[in-house]
Amino acid sequence: MMLIRSLAYNVIFYALMPVIGLIALPYAIVNRDGAQWAIHTFCRITMWLLPVMCGTRVEVRGRVPEGEVIVAAKHQSFLDIVLIANALKRPKFIMKKQLKWAPILGFYAWRMGCYPIDRGKRGQAIQDMVAKVREERRDPGQLVIYPQGTRTQPGAKVPYKIGTGVLYEEFGLDVYPVATNAGLFWGRNKVLRKPGLAVVEFLEPIPGGMERKAFMETLEQRIEQASDTLHDEGLAHLSKPV
Template identity: 55%
Template sequence: MQYVRSLVFIGQMYVAMLVLAVAYFPWALASRAGAHAACHAYCRWVIWTLGWMTGLRCEVRGTPPADEVMIAAKHQSFLDIMLIYNAIPRGKFIMKRELMFAPLLGQYALRIGCVPVNRGKRGAAIARMLADVKAGRQEGGQLIIYPQGTRVAPGVQRPYKVGTAALYEQLGQPCVPVATNVGVFWPRHGILRKPGLAVVEFLPPIAPGLDRDSFMARLETEVETASDRLMAEAGFHADR
């Protein structure tokens, strides 16, 4: 039965994406504010329907930033993207370049200021990412990066990439770490959405000015420790 409920939820989620994208398109085309409004409306719809259709409730802890900061987040599934974005006023993501070509999703992502990155060429990708972020700084907002570069299932260890430190140094802004347990309930792959409480937690910001190694060590420790705590709260215990 939970599988059927999950399947129905996923189906209506994509229908809602199409409906809202078309409905908001004129405003999004005229103004970046319209694109943000469309994305926020979609996130709210998904979070609301997820709760009553599958029994998976969502919670945001900590203090979501409203000023210009870099957000470095744990990434376990599509759900943490929506929870983080919905909690802040003008989020924009560092995203893999392939998503540019996804119907609707890619167009709206570019409209809100997301920065596509080619993950296949590390040095060139970092240089281009830094240039694109610098060029888009006049738009303001909260820049979201996933330091591990991809979705990572609960219990799986994957290194934190140096591009996050390069952005931290270039921007000279506070970095807000974000932990999550959403992958326990909404996995990277598959249809089943498990009932429970999915959480993203905004942790205390890391002030600018740390050297690269100190920043990366602190970021990884804080995000992984808090994520392990949230997953344990959800009944999942990672082996470290």
């Protein structure tokens, strides 16, 4: 039964993208606020449907940042993207370059001010990222970056890449670490949506001005420690009968 409900939810989830995208298209073309409205509307509808159809409740904890900041987030699932995008007023994601060609999603990512990066070029990718972020600062928002560079399995330990440290050092902005356990309930390339409580938690910010190495150590320690705590909490929810 849960698999059938998950399949039905997935159909609605992906069908809503073009529907909302087309409805908001005229507004999004002339104004970036239209793109933000479309993304927030999509997130809110799909977040509301998730516990109704699949029993997967969602929760955002901590102080959600406003203004021009960097959000450095643990990434386990499409679900944590949805929760973060909905929580922030003007999110701008650093994303892999291939996504800019995705139908609907690519257009809205561009209109939101997201930054497509060619991760295969490494050093050049970091230079391009810094240049694009500097250019986009004329329209301030919350810059979202995944310090590990990709989705990770719940409980897995994956090295943190230097890109977040470069942005922190270059722009002197406060960085909000974000922990999650979303991958326990919405796995990578998995159809099944599991009942329980999926959490995204905004942690206390790391103020600008630290030396890069110390910053990266602090960032990793805070995110991993909080994500481990959420992981244990999520496992307890999974073990409860539905």
